[in-house]
Amino acid sequence: MTELLTAAQMRAIEQAAIDAGELTGLELMERAGRGVVEAIFEEWPELDRRGASPSRSPGYLGPDEGKPLRAVVLCGPGNNGGDGFVVARLLHELGWEIDVFLYGDPEKLPSDARKNYERWADQGIVKVYSINPPPLVDEYLKLPNKIDLIVDGLFGTGLTRPLQGVFTLLAEAEIRSLLRKHSVRVAAIDTPSGLCADSGRVIGQIITADLTVTFHSKKIGHMTAKGPANCGVVRTKPIGLRSSEGDEIVRLVDPEGELHPKDTPSNKYAHGHALILSGGSSKTGAARLAARGALRVGAGLVTLGVPLSAQMEVASQVTAVMIQRVEGADDLSGVLLDERLNTLxxxxGLGLERARELVPVVLDAKRATVLDADALTAFADDPSALFAQLHEKCVLTPHGGEFARLFPDLSEKLAAMPTKGPAYSKVDAARDAAKRAGCVILFKGPDTVIAAPNGRCSINAAVYERAVPWLATAGSGDVLAGFIAGLLARGLEPMQAAEMAAWLHVECARSFGPGLIAEDLPEQLPKVLKQMNI
Known part of the structure; x- marks a missing residue:
């Protein structure tokens, strides 16, 4: 899986390479600056005027193309600013007109950043402004005069306090609109200034980017919370560092090698038997969606446990899914005598009263279990009563509201306005919840976070090119619960099942496209699995 790093983890990886003599800080900074320039030209080829082809010679240039391109490079007081000085120098060498602004005191720059500041200043081409106290933005940036590019090298992953000073004006909607009107592109180095790299949360204000160029690996903040809405396109550039290992590293869900086809001769019981419990009459739709999802994802058998009042209703709606009467706790205990039922x-759609009665029986069976919706809300008054019964084979699948009912203190921390970085993140909340519950937590959302009690954590992000806003439809979460149950029935471990199910859930939505309703999701699985050669 692709690693997603915190700012501290990235610094540790860089320092390890420096300490090992593999690279110097200056070399890393130079590679980062070159990566930014490469990414800018990849994203906006019209800004790349390198080469000597006839189409680029003066005689072939249009009236605007003949003018030098102009970039404003904003450099901050740390190493992100050092990267900015490299970008300024490289663009200038390519014939750009460059205005460089330093926010802070050049005497206080870190050693490598100071050297690149001096390399730029020694060229004597454009004066470097030390903005302390800050001037007016329109006086120095000369908005709306012609600017082709703004490079945000103010804070990057080093942000620990709210964005302040003159450049907060670039975070205002009016200025952003002005930049768009004049086709000014904004490229951020590592993260847009104002974005917490560890959480994706905005600290104070934020300078929204059209392009964000990060190094070695994406950061958690690129993929969670407000990150996707403010980063624009994210490009990752290698700078010669090694990957990391360990459960402390968050990873993007990658299904490669996680799910194997049914390629050995066997009977249906070899692929597991899932029991999905339903609510009463007129409340069976959600469970039927989950059952269909479990069957489609590969469970050998799926049975719906329904009360007598709903048996005829369910019988008229299902075919391959079987039906078993489960009126209450005694019926359920009897059904669970069949040890071939390996997943629950x-x-x-269970109903709160029915959930309070049946959840303890299910958890006492100590089998792979998915708890969703009413099975979570039923314990909102006393979450500790639920936690006391949970075991390591469980997967809880709360959305934000359900998470707040079970973990109100964690939800409150997550909702609090951050005043410094690193801010408390959805990853932090999911990990804390998994440790408290003693089982896997799948915290739903476009940035679904999946965490295990041992600290292992992954993100299934439906953002950027994987965005599927049409997945926000009634019943889609029920199908997801069914996917997890089906994969557990097939023998996947809880963390593995949750990750795979979340990934397949998004891929099915992408496969169908706009107009999706929950019933469509399971029917896309054959196509998606075939594309995976499963």
Missing amino acids: CLGP
Whole structure:
């Protein structure tokens, strides 16, 4: 899986390479600056005027193309600013007109950043402004005069306090609109200034980017919370560092090698039997969606446990899914005598009273279990009563509201306005919740976070090119619960099942496209699995 780093983890990786003599800080900074320039030209080829082809010679240039391109490079007081000085120098060498602004005192720059500041200043081409106290933005940036590019090298991953000073004006909607009107592109180095790299949360204000260029690996903040809305396109550039290992590293869900086809001769019981408990009459739709999802994802058998009042209703709606009467706790205990039932799923449409009665019986069976919806809300008054019964084979799948009912203190921390970085993140919240519950937590959302009690954590992000806003439709979460149950029935471990199910859920939505309703999701699985050669 692709690693997603915190700012501290990235610094540790860089320092390890420096300490090992593999690279110097200056070499890393030079590679980062070159990566930014490469990414800018990849994203906006019209800004790349390198080469000597006839189409680029003066005689072939249009009236605007003949003018030098102009970039404003904003450099901050840390190493992100050092990267900015490299970018300024490289663009100038390519014939750009460059205005460089330093926010801070050049005497206080870190050693490598100071050297690159001096390399730029020694050229004597454009004066470097030390903005302390700050001037007016329109006086120095000369908005709306012609600017082709703004490079944000103010804070990057080093942000620990709210964005302040003159450049907060670039975070205002009116200025942003002005930049767009005049086709000014904004490229951020590592992260847009104002974005917490560890959480994706905005600290104070933020300078929204059209392009964000990061190094070695994406950061957690690129993929969570407000990151995707403010980073624009994210490009990752290698700078010669090694990958990291360990459960402390968050990773993007990658299904490669996680799910194997049914390629050995066997009977249906070899692929597991999932029992999904339903609510009463007129409350069975959610459980039926989950059952369909479990069956499609590969469970050998799926049975719906329904009360007598709903049996005829369910019987008229299902075919391959079987039906078993489960009126209450005694019926359920009897059904669970069949040890071939290796996975249980309850919550979708179950009803709160029915959930309070049946959840303890299910958890006492100590089998792979998915708890969703009503099975979570039923314990909102006393979450500790639920946690006391959970075991390591469980997967809880709360959305934001359900998470707040079970973990109100964690939800409150997550909702609090951050005043410094690193800010408390959805990753932090999911990890803390998993440790408290003693089982896997799948914290739903476009930035779904999946965490295990041992600290292992992954993100299934439906953002950027994977964005599927049409997945926000009634019943889609019920199908996800069914996917997890089906994969557990097939023998996947809870963390593995949750990751795979979340990934397949998004891929099915992408496969169908706009107009999706929950019933469509399971029917896309054959196509998606075939594309995966499964």
